Amino acid sequence: MTWDRVADVAAAVCLLGGAFLAFAAGVGALRFPDLLARMHAATKPQVLGLVLVLVGLALRLRDRGPVWALVLVALFQMLTAPVAAHLVGRAGYRTGKVRADLLVTDELTRDLERAQAKDGSED
Protein backbone atom coordinates (compact mmCIF):
# COMPACT_ATOMS: atom_id res chain seq x y z
CA MET A 1 0.00 0.00 0.00
CA THR A 2 1.90 3.00 -1.27
CA TRP A 3 1.05 6.62 -0.68
CA ASP A 4 -0.05 6.90 -4.30
CA ARG A 5 -2.63 4.20 -3.67
CA VAL A 6 -3.85 5.93 -0.51
CA ALA A 7 -4.21 9.24 -2.36
CA ASP A 8 -6.14 7.55 -5.18
CA VAL A 9 -8.58 5.92 -2.77
CA ALA A 10 -9.11 9.20 -0.92
CA ALA A 11 -9.65 10.95 -4.27
CA ALA A 12 -12.21 8.31 -5.27
CA VAL A 13 -14.13 8.79 -2.02
CA CYS A 14 -14.15 12.58 -2.49
CA LEU A 15 -15.30 12.33 -6.11
CA LEU A 16 -18.08 9.92 -5.16
CA GLY A 17 -19.22 12.26 -2.40
CA GLY A 18 -19.30 15.24 -4.75
CA ALA A 19 -21.18 13.30 -7.42
CA PHE A 20 -23.69 12.09 -4.82
CA LEU A 21 -24.36 15.65 -3.68
CA ALA A 22 -24.94 16.73 -7.30
CA PHE A 23 -27.36 13.81 -7.66
CA ALA A 24 -29.13 14.77 -4.43
CA ALA A 25 -29.45 18.37 -5.66
CA GLY A 26 -31.05 17.20 -8.90
CA VAL A 27 -33.57 15.04 -7.06
CA GLY A 28 -34.24 17.81 -4.55
CA ALA A 29 -34.75 20.43 -7.25
CA LEU A 30 -37.21 18.10 -8.94
CA ARG A 31 -39.21 16.95 -5.93
CA PHE A 32 -39.22 19.80 -3.39
CA PRO A 33 -42.45 21.80 -3.25
CA ASP A 34 -41.47 25.47 -3.48
CA LEU A 35 -38.73 27.88 -4.51
CA LEU A 36 -36.92 28.17 -1.17
CA ALA A 37 -36.81 24.39 -0.68
CA ARG A 38 -35.42 23.97 -4.18
CA MET A 39 -32.79 26.63 -3.51
CA HIS A 40 -31.85 24.77 -0.34
CA ALA A 41 -31.27 21.61 -2.34
CA ALA A 42 -29.41 23.49 -5.07
CA THR A 43 -26.74 24.84 -2.71
CA LYS A 44 -25.41 21.37 -1.87
CA PRO A 45 -23.26 20.78 -4.99
CA GLN A 46 -22.50 24.49 -5.33
CA VAL A 47 -20.25 24.57 -2.28
CA LEU A 48 -19.69 21.26 -0.47
CA GLY A 49 -20.03 19.08 -3.58
CA LEU A 50 -17.70 21.34 -5.55
CA VAL A 51 -15.11 21.37 -2.74
CA LEU A 52 -15.25 17.56 -2.50
CA VAL A 53 -14.75 17.18 -6.27
CA LEU A 54 -11.87 19.67 -6.21
CA VAL A 55 -10.17 17.88 -3.31
CA GLY A 56 -10.53 14.61 -5.22
CA LEU A 57 -9.14 16.24 -8.35
CA ALA A 58 -6.20 17.73 -6.43
CA LEU A 59 -5.42 14.32 -4.90
CA ARG A 60 -5.40 12.80 -8.38
CA LEU A 61 -3.32 15.53 -10.01
CA ARG A 62 -0.93 15.75 -7.02
CA ASP A 63 2.17 17.72 -8.06
CA ARG A 64 1.41 17.41 -11.76
CA GLY A 65 -0.16 20.78 -12.30
CA PRO A 66 -1.66 24.00 -11.07
CA VAL A 67 -3.42 22.68 -7.98
CA TRP A 68 -3.48 26.24 -6.61
CA ALA A 69 -5.96 27.09 -9.40
CA LEU A 70 -8.40 24.64 -7.79
CA VAL A 71 -8.32 26.78 -4.63
CA LEU A 72 -9.23 29.69 -6.90
CA VAL A 73 -12.22 27.75 -8.27
CA ALA A 74 -13.55 27.06 -4.76
CA LEU A 75 -12.95 30.69 -3.76
CA PHE A 76 -14.81 32.11 -6.78
CA GLN A 77 -17.71 29.72 -6.29
CA MET A 78 -18.01 30.69 -2.62
CA LEU A 79 -17.99 34.37 -3.63
CA THR A 80 -20.57 34.11 -6.42
CA ALA A 81 -23.04 31.45 -5.20
CA PRO A 82 -24.36 33.58 -2.28
CA VAL A 83 -24.87 36.57 -4.60
CA ALA A 84 -27.02 34.55 -6.98
CA ALA A 85 -28.91 32.87 -4.13
CA HIS A 86 -29.56 36.22 -2.43
CA LEU A 87 -30.97 37.79 -5.59
CA VAL A 88 -33.10 34.77 -6.49
CA GLY A 89 -34.49 34.58 -2.95
CA ARG A 90 -35.22 38.32 -2.90
CA ALA A 91 -36.97 38.23 -6.26
CA GLY A 92 -38.85 35.10 -5.18
CA TYR A 93 -40.13 36.77 -2.01
CA ARG A 94 -41.18 39.94 -3.82
CA THR A 95 -43.00 38.07 -6.58
CA GLY A 96 -44.85 35.84 -4.12
CA LYS A 97 -43.11 32.55 -4.88
CA VAL A 98 -42.59 31.79 -1.17
CA ARG A 99 -45.30 29.53 0.21
CA ALA A 100 -46.05 30.82 3.70
CA ASP A 101 -47.78 27.59 4.76
CA LEU A 102 -44.49 25.67 4.45
CA LEU A 103 -42.47 28.10 6.58
CA VAL A 104 -41.77 27.41 10.25
CA THR A 105 -41.01 31.07 10.87
CA ASP A 106 -41.21 34.10 8.57
CA GLU A 107 -39.32 36.96 10.21
CA LEU A 108 -39.16 39.08 7.06
CA THR A 109 -42.95 39.31 6.68
CA ARG A 110 -43.34 39.94 10.42
CA ASP A 111 -40.78 42.75 10.38
CA LEU A 112 -42.22 44.29 7.22
CA GLU A 113 -45.71 44.33 8.73
CA ARG A 114 -44.37 45.81 11.96
CA ALA A 115 -42.54 48.55 10.02
CA GLN A 116 -45.66 49.34 8.01
CA ALA A 117 -47.78 49.53 11.16
CA LYS A 118 -45.23 51.91 12.68
CA ASP A 119 -45.31 54.10 9.56
CA GLY A 120 -49.08 54.23 9.69
CA SER A 121 -49.23 55.28 13.35
CA GLU A 122 -46.77 58.15 12.80
CA ASP A 123 -48.78 59.70 9.96
Place this chain on the structure above:
Amino acid sequence: MIVVVLVCVVLLAVGAVCALVRAEKGPSVLDRTVALDVLVATMIAGLGVYAAWHRRVDVVPVLVVLSLVGFVGSVAIARFAAVEPEGEGRVRSRDEIAADAAAALGAASAWDDDSGDADEDDRPDTEHFGGGAEGEVR
Protein backbone atom coordinates in the same frame (compact mmCIF):
# COMPACT_ATOMS: atom_id res chain seq x y z
CA MET B 1 -10.77 3.90 -10.78
CA ILE B 2 -12.97 3.09 -13.76
CA VAL B 3 -15.75 1.81 -11.47
CA VAL B 4 -15.61 4.99 -9.39
CA VAL B 5 -15.76 7.14 -12.51
CA LEU B 6 -18.71 5.15 -13.87
CA VAL B 7 -20.66 5.50 -10.61
CA CYS B 8 -19.88 9.24 -10.55
CA VAL B 9 -21.02 9.67 -14.15
CA VAL B 10 -24.30 7.84 -13.50
CA LEU B 11 -25.00 9.93 -10.37
CA LEU B 12 -24.17 13.18 -12.20
CA ALA B 13 -26.26 12.23 -15.23
CA VAL B 14 -29.33 11.36 -13.14
CA GLY B 15 -28.94 14.60 -11.18
CA ALA B 16 -28.59 16.62 -14.39
CA VAL B 17 -31.68 15.00 -15.93
CA CYS B 18 -33.71 15.75 -12.76
CA ALA B 19 -32.55 19.38 -12.89
CA LEU B 20 -33.45 19.59 -16.57
CA VAL B 21 -36.94 18.24 -15.88
CA ARG B 22 -37.41 20.90 -13.20
CA ALA B 23 -36.14 23.57 -15.61
CA GLU B 24 -38.76 22.43 -18.11
CA LYS B 25 -41.63 22.21 -15.60
CA GLY B 26 -41.02 25.58 -14.03
CA PRO B 27 -43.52 26.73 -12.81
CA SER B 28 -41.87 30.15 -12.41
CA VAL B 29 -38.81 31.59 -14.09
CA LEU B 30 -36.95 31.55 -10.75
CA ASP B 31 -37.48 27.79 -10.38
CA ARG B 32 -35.97 27.35 -13.81
CA THR B 33 -33.03 29.55 -12.81
CA VAL B 34 -32.35 27.46 -9.70
CA ALA B 35 -32.54 24.28 -11.80
CA LEU B 36 -30.04 25.69 -14.28
CA ASP B 37 -27.73 26.62 -11.38
CA VAL B 38 -27.84 22.98 -10.33
CA LEU B 39 -27.01 22.06 -13.93
CA VAL B 40 -23.94 24.35 -13.92
CA ALA B 41 -22.75 22.86 -10.62
CA THR B 42 -23.23 19.38 -12.10
CA MET B 43 -21.23 20.42 -15.16
CA ILE B 44 -18.36 21.64 -12.99
CA ALA B 45 -18.43 18.37 -11.02
CA GLY B 46 -18.48 16.38 -14.26
CA LEU B 47 -15.49 18.27 -15.64
CA GLY B 48 -13.69 17.67 -12.35
CA VAL B 49 -14.37 13.92 -12.53
CA TYR B 50 -13.17 13.90 -16.15
CA ALA B 51 -9.96 15.76 -15.27
CA ALA B 52 -9.37 13.43 -12.31
CA TRP B 53 -9.85 10.34 -14.47
CA HIS B 54 -7.40 11.35 -17.20
CA ARG B 55 -5.18 13.39 -14.84
CA ARG B 56 -5.62 16.29 -17.24
CA VAL B 57 -4.37 19.66 -16.07
CA ASP B 58 -5.67 21.71 -19.01
CA VAL B 59 -9.29 21.41 -17.82
CA VAL B 60 -8.59 23.42 -14.66
CA PRO B 61 -8.87 26.87 -16.35
CA VAL B 62 -12.30 25.84 -17.64
CA LEU B 63 -13.34 25.13 -14.05
CA VAL B 64 -12.10 28.58 -13.00
CA VAL B 65 -14.11 30.28 -15.74
CA LEU B 66 -17.28 28.27 -15.04
CA SER B 67 -17.15 29.03 -11.31
CA LEU B 68 -16.66 32.74 -12.10
CA VAL B 69 -19.41 33.30 -14.65
CA GLY B 70 -21.89 30.60 -13.60
CA PHE B 71 -23.83 33.05 -11.43
CA VAL B 72 -24.25 35.84 -14.01
CA GLY B 73 -27.30 34.22 -15.63
CA SER B 74 -29.24 33.76 -12.40
CA VAL B 75 -28.41 37.30 -11.22
CA ALA B 76 -29.64 38.77 -14.52
CA ILE B 77 -32.83 36.69 -14.51
CA ALA B 78 -33.55 37.44 -10.84
CA ARG B 79 -33.16 41.17 -11.57
CA PHE B 80 -35.89 41.00 -14.20
CA ALA B 81 -38.19 38.54 -12.44
CA ALA B 82 -41.73 39.91 -12.30
CA VAL B 83 -45.09 38.87 -10.93
CA GLU B 84 -46.36 36.49 -13.58
CA PRO B 85 -50.03 36.61 -14.55
CA GLU B 86 -52.07 33.43 -14.20
CA GLY B 87 -51.31 31.00 -17.00
CA GLU B 88 -48.04 32.71 -17.96
CA GLY B 89 -46.10 29.51 -17.44
CA ARG B 90 -47.75 27.57 -20.26
CA VAL B 91 -46.72 27.75 -23.89
CA ARG B 92 -49.18 29.78 -25.96
CA SER B 93 -50.59 28.46 -29.20
CA ARG B 94 -49.79 30.07 -32.55
CA ASP B 95 -53.28 31.63 -32.78
CA GLU B 96 -53.07 33.20 -29.32
CA ILE B 97 -49.68 34.75 -30.12
CA ALA B 98 -51.04 36.17 -33.40
CA ALA B 99 -54.10 37.59 -31.62
CA ASP B 100 -51.94 39.24 -28.92
CA ALA B 101 -49.59 40.75 -31.50
CA ALA B 102 -52.55 42.08 -33.53
CA ALA B 103 -54.06 43.64 -30.38
CA ALA B 104 -50.74 45.33 -29.51
CA LEU B 105 -50.34 46.63 -33.05
CA GLY B 106 -53.92 47.90 -33.09
CA ALA B 107 -53.44 49.77 -29.82
CA ALA B 108 -50.27 51.40 -31.16
CA SER B 109 -51.83 52.46 -34.48
CA ALA B 110 -54.92 53.82 -32.67
CA TRP B 111 -52.59 56.19 -30.83
CA ASP B 112 -51.01 57.19 -34.13
CA ASP B 113 -54.38 58.00 -35.74
CA ASP B 114 -55.70 60.51 -33.22
CA SER B 115 -52.35 62.09 -32.42
CA GLY B 116 -53.78 65.53 -33.19
CA ASP B 117 -54.59 66.58 -29.63
CA ALA B 118 -52.93 63.69 -27.77
CA ASP B 119 -50.17 64.62 -25.39
CA GLU B 120 -46.79 63.41 -26.65
CA ASP B 121 -45.92 61.96 -23.24
CA ASP B 122 -49.04 59.78 -23.16
CA ARG B 123 -48.16 57.93 -26.33
CA PRO B 124 -47.20 54.31 -25.77
CA ASP B 125 -43.66 53.46 -26.71
CA THR B 126 -44.24 51.73 -30.04
CA GLU B 127 -40.67 50.49 -30.10
CA HIS B 128 -41.15 48.45 -26.92
CA PHE B 129 -44.72 47.22 -26.73
CA GLY B 130 -46.05 47.43 -23.22
CA GLY B 131 -42.96 49.06 -21.74
CA GLY B 132 -41.88 47.91 -18.27
CA ALA B 133 -43.47 44.75 -16.98
CA GLU B 134 -46.33 45.07 -14.53
CA GLY B 135 -45.11 44.17 -11.06
CA GLU B 136 -41.44 44.13 -12.00
CA VAL B 137 -39.08 43.74 -9.06
CA ARG B 138 -37.17 46.96 -8.51
